Amino acid sequence: xxxxxxxxxxxxxxxxxxxxxxxxxxxxxxxxxxxxxxxxxxxxxxxxxxxxxxxxxxxxxxxxxxxxxxxxxxxxxxxxxxxxxxxxxxxxxxxxxxxxxxxxxxxxxxxxxxxxxxxxxxxxxxxxxxxxxxxxxxxxxxxxxxxxxxxxxxxxxxxxxxxxxxxxxxxxxxxxxxxxxxxxxxxxxxxxxxxxxxxxxxxxxxxxxxxxxxxxxxxxxxxxxxxxxxxxxxxxxxxxxxxxxxxxxxxxxxxxxxxxxxxxxxxxxxxxxxxxxxxxxxxxxxxxxxxxxxxxxxxxxxxxxxxxxxxxxxxxxxxxxxxxxxxxxxxxxxxxxxxxxxxxxxxxxxxxxxxxxxxxxxxxxxxxxxxxxxxxxxxxxxxxxxxxxxxxxxxxxxxxxxxxxxxxxxxxxxxxxxxxxxxxxxxxxxxxxxxxxxxxxxxxxxxxxxxxxxxxxxxxxxxxxxxxxxxxxxxxxxxxxxxxxxxxxxxxxxxxxxxxxxxxxxxxxxxxxxxxxxxxxxxxxxxxxxxxxxxxxxxxxxxxxxxxxxxxxxxxxxxxxxxx
Amino acid sequence: xxxxxxxxxxxxxxxxxxxxxxxxxxxxxxxxxxxxxxxxxxxxxxxxxxxxxxxxxxxxxxxxxxxxxxxxxxxxxxxxxxxxxxxxxxxxxxxxxxxxxxxxxxxxxxxxxxxxxxxxxxxxxxxxxxxxxxxxxxxxxxxxxxxxxxxxxxxxxxxxxxxxxxxxxxxxxxxxxxxxxxxxxxxxxxx
Numbered sequence: 001x002x003x004x005x006x007x008x009x010x011x012x013x014x015x016x017x018x019x020x021x022x023x024x025x026x027x028x029x030x031x032x033x034x035x036x037x038x039x040x041x042x043x044x045x046x047x048x049x050x051x052x053x054x055x056x057x058x059x060x061x062x063x064x065x066x067x068x069x070x071x072x073x074x075x076x077x078x079x080x081x082x083x084x085x086x087x088x089x090x091x092x093x094x095x096x097x098x099x100x101x102x103x104x105x106x107x108x109x110x111x112x113x114x115x116x117x118x119x120x121x122x123x124x125x126x127x128x129x130x131x132x133x134x135x136x137x138x139x140x141x142x143x144x145x146x147x148x149x150x151x152x153x154x155x156x157x158x159x160x161x162x163x164x165x166x167x168x169x170x171x172x173x174x175x176x177x178x179x180x181x182x183x184x185x186x187x188x189x190x191x192x193x194x195x196x197x198x199x200x201x202x203x204x205x206x207x208x209x210x211x212x213x214x215x216x217x218x219x220x221x222x223x224x225x226x227x228x229x230x231x232x233x234x235x236x237x238x239x240x241x242x243x244x245x246x247x248x249x250x251x252x253x254x255x256x257x258x259x260x261x262x263x264x265x266x267x268x269x270x271x272x273x274x275x276x277x278x279x280x281x282x283x284x285x286x287x288x289x290x291x292x293x294x295x296x297x298x299x300x301x302x303x304x305x306x307x308x309x310x311x312x313x314x315x316x317x318x319x320x321x322x323x324x325x326x327x328x329x330x331x332x333x334x335x336x337x338x339x340x341x342x343x344x345x346x347x348x349x350x351x352x353x354x355x356x357x358x359x360x361x362x363x364x365x366x367x368x369x370x371x372x373x374x375x376x377x378x379x380x381x382x383x384x385x386x387x388x389x390x391x392x393x394x395x396x397x398x399x400x401x402x403x404x405x406x407x408x409x410x411x412x413x414x415x416x417x418x419x420x421x422x423x424x425x426x427x428x429x430x431x432x433x434x435x436x437x438x439x440x441x442x443x444x445x446x447x448x449x450x451x452x453x454x455x456x457x458x459x460x461x462x463x464x465x466x467x468x469x470x471x472x473x474x475x476x477x478x479x480x481x482x483x484x485x486x487x488x489x490x491x492x493x494x495x496x497x498x499x500x501x502x503x504x505x506x507x508x509x510x511x512x513x514x515x516x517x518x519x520x521x522x523x524x525x526x527x528x529x530x531x532x533x534x535x536x537x538x539x540x541x542x543x544x545x546x547x548x549x550x551x552x553x554x555x556x557x558x559x560x561x562x563x564x
Numbered sequence: 565x566x567x568x569x570x571x572x573x574x575x576x577x578x579x580x581x582x583x584x585x586x587x588x589x590x591x592x593x594x595x596x597x598x599x600x601x602x603x604x605x606x607x608x609x610x611x612x613x614x615x616x617x618x619x620x621x622x623x624x625x626x627x628x629x630x631x632x633x634x635x636x637x638x639x640x641x642x643x644x645x646x647x648x649x650x651x652x653x654x655x656x657x658x659x660x661x662x663x664x665x666x667x668x669x670x671x672x673x674x675x676x677x678x679x680x681x682x683x684x685x686x687x688x689x690x691x692x693x694x695x696x697x698x699x700x701x702x703x704x705x706x707x708x709x710x711x712x713x714x715x716x717x718x719x720x721x722x723x724x725x726x727x728x729x730x731x732x733x734x735x736x737x738x739x740x741x742x743x744x745x746x747x748x749x750x751x752x753x754x755x
Contacts, residue, residue, distance in 0.1 A: 004730075004733045004734050007734050008734050008735070011734060011735075045576070045579055048575060048579060049571065049572045049575030049576050049579060050571045050572055050575065051572045051576075060565075061565070061569070064565060064566060064569055065569045065572070065573060068566060068569050068570065068573045069573040069576060069577060072573055072574055072577050073577050076577060076581070119647070121646055121647050121648065122646075122647065130585050130586070130589050131581060131585035131586065132585075134584060134585060134589070135580060135581050135584045135585045138580065138584050139577075139580055139584075167572050167573075167576060170576065171576070174580065174584075179584075179588070183592065186592065187596075190596050190600050190603050190604055191600060191603060192603070193603050193607045193619075193620050194603070195603070195604055195605060195606045195607075196592060196593050196596040196597075196604045197593060197597065197604055197605055197606070198593060199605075201646060202605075202606060202608070202615065203615070204615055204616065204617050204618075204645060205614040205615060205616050206616060206617055206623050206624075206645075207616055207617070207623060207625070207743075207746070208623065208624060208625055208626065208627075208630075209623060209624050209641070209643065212644065212645050212646070213645065213646045214606060214617075214618060214621065214645040214646065215645060215646040215647070215648075216605075216606045218589050218592075218593055220596070220604075221588070221589055221592050236648045236690075237647060237648045237649045238648035238649050238650065238689055238690035238691065238692070241648075241650070241688070241689030241690040242648050242690045242692065243618075243620040243621055243622075243690060243692060243693075243694055244606070244618075244620060244621070247620050248736070249730070249731075249735045249736035249737070250735065250736075253735060305682070306655050308655075308656075308661055309661070309664050309682075309685075309686075312661065312664055312665050312668055313665075313668040313672070313679060313680055314664060314668060314679065314680055314682050314685055314686075315679040315680060315681055315682050316679075317681070317682045318682065319655070319682075319686075320682040320683050320686040321650075321651065321653065321655075321660065321686040321687060322650040322651065322652070322686075322687065322688070322689045323686075323688065323689055324688050324689050324690060324693050324695075325634070325683050325688070325693055325695040325696060325697055325737060325739045326693075326694075326695050326728075326736065326737060326739060327736075327737070328730070328736065328737040331735070347689070348689065349689045350650035350651075350652055350689050352650070352652040352653070352654060353650060353651065353652060353653055353654060353655065353660075354655070355655050356655055356656075446652055446653070447652075447653065447654040447656075447657055448657075448658075449654075449656055450656075451654035451655070451656055451657070454654075455654075471652070471654075472649075472650065472652045473652030473653070473654070554654075554655070554656055557656055558655055558656050562656060563656045563657065563658040563661050564656055564657065564658055
C-alpha cells in the first residue's frame with residue numbers, strides 16, 4: 001500500500017460525493033416532474049403509448065406495470081437473441097443463441113444483473129447488442145430508479161394511497177437522466193479510444209502473428225450506460241479490462257465515477273423529496289463508510305501480493321494476475337469494489353485471481369444486499385429496508401415506538417422487510433450448496449480447494465443480488481447454471497422489489513406524525529453507525545459460515561504454502 | 565387490471581427500442597465517425613499501406629529483437645484479437661504457480677537474475693494488455709539492444725522517452741506501449 005494509492009481512493013470519493021449533491025437535487029426535480037427540457041419528445045411518447053400523465057398509481061398498479069413491462073421486454077430480448085442470425089447488423093453471421101442461454105441472458109439483462117454466460121465476441125451480433133442488450137441497460141436501470149422514486153413518495157405523502165406513475169417515471173428518468181449523461185460520457189470514451197462503429201471485425205496484418213481479425217463495434221455508448229446504469233454487461237468477454245472498453249487510467253476513473261454517481265445521488269434526492277436533507281446525507285454516509293472500508297481493504301490485500309509467487313522470485317509489487325498494467329493496483333481494486341458495492345458487476349481486473357481476502361470483500365459487499373450504494377434504485381430501496389429494521393431494532397432496545405420520517409413502522413412492514421432479506425439469503429446459500437452436490441455443478445469449477453467453493457458461492461451471490469460479476473473461471477453455460485442462476489436473478493430482483501413496494505404502499509397510506517420527544521432520531525452519527533451495524537449483522541452475518549469455508553480458509557492455506 | 569397496463573407497457577418497450585436501439589446509436593455512430601474517426605474505428609496504425617494493428621490492443625512478439633509483451637491467457641494462441649479474457653486461476657492454484665515459476669526461469673535466462681517484475685510473469689485481465697511496466701521494459705532493453713546490434717544506451721533512452729507516467733503520481737502507472745515501442749525500434753539508427 002502506498003500513500004498514492006490511498007489518495008486515488010480519496011479522489012474517487014471526492015469526485016463522486018461532490019457530484020452527488022447537485023445530481024441528487026436534479027434527480028428530485030425529475031421525480032417531481034419539474035424537469036421538462038425534452039417536453040415535446042416526452043409528451044409524444046405519452047400520446048403514442050396512451051399514457052395519462054396525471055394518473056396516480058397504487059402500489060399494486062405500480063408493481064404490475066413494472067412487472068408487465070419487464071415481462072414484455074424480457075420476451076423481446078429472448079426473441080432477439082434466438083433470432084439474431086436473421087436480424088440486421090450481424091456482419092459475422094453469428095448464429096442464434098440456444099434456448100437456455102437466451103433465457104439466462106434475457107433474465108440477466110431484464111433484472112439489471114448482466115451476468116454473462118456467453119462470450120460476446122463470438123455469440124452476440126452488433127445488432128443484438130444495440131437493439132437488445134443496450135436498450136435493456138437503459139430501461140432496467142430506469143425501472144430500478146423508478147421503484148426507488150415510488151418508495152421515496154411513501155414518505156412524502158400523508159394518508160395517500162398512491163406512489164406516482166410508473167410510465168412517466170420511467171420515461172423521465174431515461175430521457176432526462178440516463179441518456180444525457182450517457183452521451184457525454186460516451187463521447188469522452190471515444191475521445192480516449194473506445195470505438196463506435198457498425199463494423200464487427202477488422203482484418204489486421206500483425207507484425208508477427210499473420211492476418212487476424214480484430215473485434216470491434218459500437219462499444220463506447222454501451223460502455224457508458226453499462227457503468228452509469230450499474231448494469232455491467234461487457235461488450236467484450238474481458239469486460240472493462242478490454243482496452244477498447246477502457247482505454248486508459250482516465251477512462252478507468254471516469255467509469256468508476258459513473259458506476260457510483262447515481263447510487264450516491266439517490267439518498268440526496270430523497271433528502272430533497274422529504275424536505276429533510278440530513279436524512280439523505282445520513283443514508284449516504286453509511287453507504288460511503290462501508291464502501292470506503294471495502295476499497296481500502298481490497299487494495300491492501302492486492303497490494304500485499306501473493307506470498308507463494310514472491311517466494312518464487314516475483315517482485316513484491318502486488319498481485320498482478322488478471323490485472324492490466326495501465327490501471328495499476330489501487331485503481332483496479334477500486335473499480336471492482338465500486339462495481340460490487342453497486343450492482344454493476346463490471347470488472348477491470350479479474351476477481352477470480354484476486355488474493356483470497358481481496359476477492360472476499362467484493363463478495364461480502366454483494367452479500368450485504370447491495371446497499372453501498374447498490375444498484376441504481378435498488379440500492380436505495382434496499383437501504384430503506386435496513387433503515388426500517390434499524391428503527392425497529394432501536395425501538396426494541398430503548399423502548400420507543402419505531403418511526404421513520406413520521407411513519408409508524410409496524411409488524412406488517414417489518415415482516416415484509418425480513419421476507420425480502422431472507423429470500424435473497426435462501427437463494428444464495430441453498431443455490432450454491434445444491435449446485436455443489438451435483439456432478440454438473442462440480443464440473444463447472446475451474447479452481448480446486450476452497451477457491452472452488454468461492455467460485456460457486458460468488459456465482460449465486462452475484463446472480464441473486466443482481467450484480468453480474470463472476471469468479472469467471474466458473475463455466476456458467478450449463479443447463480444447471482443457465483436455468484438456476486436465471487431463476488435466481490428473477491427472484492432476487494422481483495421477489496425483493498415487490499415486498500418493498502408493498503411496504504411503500506402501506507407506509508404511504510399512514511398519516512405523517514409530528515416529531516415528538518419520543519422519536520428516535522434517524523440522522524446523525526448514532527443512527528449512521530446503528531444502520532451500518534444492522535446492515536452488517538442482518539445482511540452479512542448469515543453468510544459468514546460459507547465465507548469462512550471459502551475465502552477465509554483459503555487465505556490461511558495460501559500463507560501456509562498450500563496449493564490445489 | 566393487467567389489460568389496462570398492456571398498451572402503455574408494450575408501447576414504451578417498442579418506442580424506447582426504436583429510440584435507444586436504433587436512432588440514438590445511429591446518430592452517435594454517425595457523429596463519432598465524422599468528429600473522431602480515428603478513435604471511433606479502433607485507433608488503427610498502418611505500415612506500408614497495411615493495417616498492422618490497433619495502438620490500444622496488444623500483439624504477441626517473440627524473439628530477442630523485440631520487447632516481449634505480458635503473458636496472455638488466451639488459448640490456443642496468445643493475443644488473439646477477436647477474443648479476450650483472463651486465466652481466472654485463483655491465488656492457490658497449482659497451475660498458476662507452476663506457470664509463474666516457469667516464466668520467472670525463462671525471464672531470468674533472457675534478461676538476467678534478480679526479482680522479476682510482476683507484470684512480466686502474470687497474465688493480464690484482457691489477454692490483450694498493450695503495455696508493460698517501465699521497469700520490465702528497462703530490464704529487457706539490454707538484451708533487445710544486443711540482438712539488434714544497437715548501443716544499450718540508445719534503447720534505454722528510447723524506452724524512457726516513450727514511457728507514460730502517472731498524473732500527479734496518482735492516476736495511471738509507469739508503463740510503455742509494447743507495439744509502439746517495437747515499431748520505434750525499427751527507426752533507431754544502428755551503431
